[in-house]
Amino acid sequence: MAAVTSESFASLQSDLAETLRTADLKVADELFAGLDVVDGSASLRRSLTDPAREPADRAAVVRRLFGDKVSETTVTVLEAVASRRWSKDRDLADAVESLAVTAVSAVAERDGLEGLTELESQLLGFRRTVADSHELQHALTDGQAPAEAKQKLAVRLSPEASSEARLLIDRAVAVPRGLRPAALLEQFAEQVAARQQRWIAQVTVAKNLDASYLEKLSAGLNRYFGRELRLDVAVDPSVVGGIRVEVGDEVVDSTVASRLNSLNRNITS
Known part of the structure; x- marks a missing residue:
């Protein structure tokens, strides 16, 4: 990770810690939806990461685009991301994804460390289930299969998953962003583990x-x-x-x- 991106992400984690600590799963879901919009538009990513534009101008783009579609908390987070500098436009999108996972982890953490441990266990358990089956790996990476079908399969494989785990598992199988679902779930679990130090x-x-x-x-x-x-x-x-x-x-x-x-x-x- 380039120095510019590392500094920006570190400042985001610090500045948004309280905002994300009190967020709910709706905010996490909206952040993932915002990520999909950003991932789907190269021109938007260039606009939000253009170093020649003032941070306030980049944040204004976010508010115009999302202001009447998502909660104020979600807009605040996305504005904060857009106001930072990023080495690559992919880094901005990765930051949104990571902050969404942070919001999910914060919800689980309200049950104490046990909540985080359970979330981590469920993510790793699903990852192992998929990693141990070539058939499941094929089903969840089939480019012709619709995301909805993959999510339904994930539900059948993890019927006891908590709301927090369900959101992250569904995300990993439906929109893995160039990774295998098992690899993305491992990343999510690593982030949950890091919250527990x-x-x-x-x-x-x-x-x-x-x-x-x-x-x-x-x-x-x-x-x-x-x-x-x-x-x-x-x-x-x-x-x-x-x-x-x-x-x-x-x-x-x-x-x-x-x-x-x-x-x-x-x-x-």
């Missing part, structure tokens, strides 16, 4: 781990990475044995498959 550790093992081992593994990884992690464990027999852990960009791979691949490279080099 935690990271998600993607753990891959050859077979299911018992509760006592998971507890020890969690404690060990927390010490290694220096922070509390939430484990998202996936079973993949192809790793043969050992364990693979991904936290952000860092990978710790002690699987048998990895060691065999390394040995094979050394032999053939």
